[in-house]
Amino acid sequence: MRFPNKIVRYHESVLSKFAPILDHLSHGNTTAVELYSVVQSQMESIADFVDALNALYALKKIDFNVTTRRLCCATPNME
Numbered sequence: 001m002r003f004p005n006k007i008v009r010y011h012e013s014v015l016s017k018f019a020p021i022l023d024h025l026s027h028g029n030t031t032a033v034e035l036y037s038v039v040q041s042q043m044e045s046i047a048d049f050v051d052a053l054n055a056l057y058a059l060k061k062i063d064f065n066v067t068t069r070r071l072c073c074a075t076p077n078m079e
Contacts, residue, residue, distance in 0.1 A: 001051045017043060017052035018061075022073065025062060029070040 004013040020039040024030065030038075036049055043049045053071075056062040063074040 001055065002048075012044070014048065014051045014055055017048055018056060021049075021052055021056060022061065025071060025073045029065070029068070029072040031070055035071060 002008050002013050004010045004015060010016055017039075020042045021035065024035060024038050032053070036043075036046070039049065043052075053062065057064070060074050063072050064070075065072060
């Protein structure tokens with residue numbers, strides 16, 4: 001997973017991949033394949049896409065519904 005630093009520019013980092021993914025998921029749930037086909041032009045490789053999904057899931061920004069096999073924006077947890 002590439003993070004921005006002196007060598008890796010922001011647009012080359014995983015952080016820059018968050019916006020297109022979250023933007024598309026804000027319109028509704030989708031499968032990973034459908035999501036990748038939409039944001040593919042903004043990813044350098046499928047590895048970047050998977051890294052971005054992993055990071056967003058770890059940050060609890062996206063969720064995966066096992067029954068429907070769809071990705072969605074995570075609902076804020078009101079504790």
